[in-house]
Amino acid sequence: MMNRSQNSSAFNLPPSLRAEQHDKVAVLRLNRPHKRNALDDETIIGIEQFFTSLPDGIGAVLLAGEGEHFSAGLDLSELKERDVTEGIAHSGLWHRAFEKIQFGKVPVVAVLHGAVVGGGLELAAAAHVRVAERSAYYALPEGSRGIYVGGGGSVRLPRLIGVARMMDMMLTGRTYLAEEGQDIGLTTYLVEAGNGFAKGLELAQRIAGNTPLTNFAVMHALPRIAEMGPASGYAIEALMSAIAQADPDAKERLKDFLEKRAPKVTRS
Numbered sequence: 001m002m003n004r005s006q007n008s009s010a011f012n013l014p015p016s017l018r019a020e021q022h023d024k025v026a027v028l029r030l031n032r033p034h035k036r037n038a039l040d041d042e043t044i045i046g047i048e049q050f051f052t053s054l055p056d057g058i059g060a061v062l063l064a065g066e067g068e069h070f071s072a073g074l075d076l077s078e079l080k081e082r083d084v085t086e087g088i089a090h091s092g093l094w095h096r097a098f099e100k101i102q103f104g105k106v107p108v109v110a111v112l113h114g115a116v117v118g119g120g121l122e123l124a125a126a127a128h129v130r131v132a133e134r135s136a137y138y139a140l141p142e143g144s145r146g147i148y149v150g151g152g153g154s155v156r157l158p159r160l161i162g163v164a165r166m167m168d169m170m171l172t173g174r175t176y177l178a179e180e181g182q183d184i185g186l187t188t189y190l191v192e193a194g195n196g197f198a199k200g201l202e203l204a205q206r207i208a209g210n211t212p213l214t215n216f217a218v219m220h221a222l223p224r225i226a227e228m229g230p231a232s233g234y235a236i237e238a239l240m241s242a243i244a245q246a247d248p249d250a251k252e253r254l255k256d257f258l259e260k261r262a263p264k265v266t267r268s
């Protein structure tokens, strides 16, 4: 595996973020462990900058956090002076940045450990695959802080875990452990402590090996089709599937299988 030198400067990132590249996978690390990777404005702007300036040739992103926790969510120290208008603009900033993750150029795998709370959970929810180490736990402490989610949580989390569970998390402060997260749709893969990065990288590399058109269809068409009525959904699916299979790369892959050069689907 190639591990190219740090290239944070190429993305013009703040010190709270660090980027590196492993072959076709770009890695973005939250790098503010002394503040438990709390997300201040500078970090959110940096995240948007990173996801909008991914170079050609990158096929997937791996998102991880330094230190003992993935992220403690919104930097609460920036909150106290904001008025209503500024609050709306702030939430809009998060929406824009996280939209670039969910509906950006390439799929994103998040590696989670320790606290994945508040805005940290909203960030994780924008990723396409979540690998959680056993230490990870999920919570929405906004309720107890007298605030509300602002990073797209009301839109993404009900689609992952349901409205009732999100209500419970916000009203009662309920925490879900990484293992419980598997049952409710937050943890996509559960791994032992210290194994998250390697597992996440393996998955990201596999994703990066798909054809760009398939990854585009999964990221951009699938969630939209899921929101449509069935009749529109079938029509868009038919178009998307015809477009994907007409791609020369897809034709090549099908030929490889038919001529017995491609791997078979196995149990593990």
Ligand code: 1HE
Pocket (backbone or CB within 6 Å): 034, 035, 036, 038, 039, 068, 069, 071, 072, 073, 074, 075, 076, 077, 091, 094, 115, 117, 118, 119, 120, 140, 141, 142, 145, 147, 148, 149, 150, 151
């Ligand atoms: C912070 C933050 C933060 C830590 N903003 N500074 N999020 C929360 O309500 C979660 C708040 N944080 C915690 O519950 C705990 O810090 C943790 C469970 C995440 C970690 O505990 P621990 O014992 O490892 O660390 P700590 O001693 O609590 O924190 C270390 C430092 O990080 C300390 O600063 P220091 O200067 O005293 O060393 C903390 O103040 C600081 N810190 N978390 C600012 N969140 C778009 S809307 C989204 C809305 C939300 O995300 S609300 C949820 C906010």
